Amino acid sequence: MGLLRYTLWRLVQSIPVLIGIITITFFLANQIPGDPVEIMLGPSPAQEQVEAIQARYGLDRPAHERYLTYLSGVASGDLGQSIYYDRPVLEMILLRLPVTLYLTVSAFMFAIATAIPLGVISAKRRNKPADHVSRIVSLVGVSTPSFWIGLMLIIVFAFYLGWFPARGLPLPWEAPADIRGAETQLQVIRTSLHHLAMPMVALGTLQMAQITRIERSSMVESLQGEYVKLARAYGVPESTIVRKHAFQVAQLPVITIIGLGLSTALGGAVLTETVFEIQGMGRLIITAINNQDYELIMGTTFMFGVAFVVGVIITDVAYAYIDPRVAYGDE
């Protein structure tokens, strides 16, 4: 199996998982107490109004019928109608998803860019001061709540030093007219990065810590490999060994941990978006829940699942690219 066929195979494999996600979401949304009609129309609406709304959103039909309708709706790209926003759910998601992806992807980029050097240095100088510092940093990183890091960053860097803005996250490709104080696209990008810095660090710290730990142990193991001993025996300089021989092999577990970290990061985005008042998917799901907007709750939960599944497929393919045995294996 080539890389392309492997990718397609992974995509096909994910279909049952996606159906499973829809089933779980539908089941949970169906359990939510309270009457959405009452929320829309107030406590004592007229009977015709109630019936009209029920018919419009299909609330008068039995659960299994609504489930099948929803399933076929999702298959054709229709996630239903948001009662609260009075707009299609998909439209709301497409509006908010880019913000969350921008935040999450940046957080991972920050995490990888800091964790890999930290982990490599740590492994190279095992049990020396640099290693201890890096291990303490990663221990604190995995033990700190991301939203608290966000609060502390706001207090120090927004309120006291005034270096970064405390709320909001404009996207770099938004029109300059929509952003206050920006005239050119370049200024929009700069404003966007300026807003991004603190939420990115808050969300990325946990990933950074986890990747550092894996990078360290994986490099330690790879530096003890037979081929490294051979290279040393041939007199290859240590820096070349680390860079050329040990590094690439050591990245496989790192890719796995990035894939697994996606779940934490996407969930963490809900908290980060709350702390920094960013209008992304996380705020959307909280708004949906607070207003008992069933179809929006189902749609956002499903989309979080899709984002995770797609992310895992990307990391799997990256893994297969580095280690072709995976794609050519008997799976």
Next chain:
Amino acid sequence: MATGSESQTDDLSTRDEESGAGEIEARVGLRYTLKQVKRDTTARIGIYTVGFVTLVALLAAIDYYLFDYAVAEAVWYSPVRDPDQVNRLLPPVGMENQFGAGAIEHPMGTDHRGRDVFVRLFYGTRIAITVGFMATGIGLIGGTLIGSVSGYYGGWIDDLLQRVTETVYAIPFLVLVIAFMTAFGRDLTFAMIGVGITSIPVFNRLIRSRVVSIREEDYIEAARAAGVKDRNIIFRHVIPNSFAPVLVQATLQIGVSILIVAGLSFLGFGAQPPTPSWGQMLSASRNYMLPAPTFSLFPGIAILITVIGFNILGDGLQDALDPRINN
């Protein structure tokens, strides 16, 4: 540390041979674990931290369940009683802000309703520790059952159970717990159950892989040939032999659960006011970050110390129990 744990393993194996016990048997069990952990400095720090936090939680629980905070009120301040907004948002002792100067009566200052931050932190420990242990317990029991059944029987049972847990794992777990709590209830009980359910896949994966490898061992084969029931094989042989990695994972998972539940409380899902909980204190502090920044500081430090304790203990247990890893 490296030489230390190597020599421990050597000691152990010699003793095994003398006593005639099987190698695997000697490496399971609580007594063996404790002995190993006591020799590891890092693990010892972890034990002390976790022990201290658990003790605080226990004291808080006794006062809450038996005396309804009467002890707290007699000794210090009540963590829940509202002092009518007097002395609100005071800074810690030795500091000053626009609401007044910090005094020794409130060493960590007061919150937005004038309640003592230190007392609320102390009593918030109960929630954190309960949640950590209960959620992990649910995940551990659920994951062990699913993982061992799945790994032992294989075939379609395995396929079905694994597909279901994979699906649960595919929804980012904070989102899943939020959806779960919206459906069933917003209080702490459902936070624990929800976080417990989301940690089932972690234990399931761990146990299943162990079971699959143990299943082929000779002594399991022998037990089966001797007519021992499947259920007894799983509970008497397979599960006890997975004790070490599960213990490590459970310790780390307690820290993770505390973090998730703090996040949930921060979003308004979990312990409801006036019950003191760290996440909810941080949530309240958000509105006063500018005038009273220290209010946001202490609950976070409490979470940090507690979770670090469990993480250090987990790492220490791993080093102590797994002779292959000699860091």
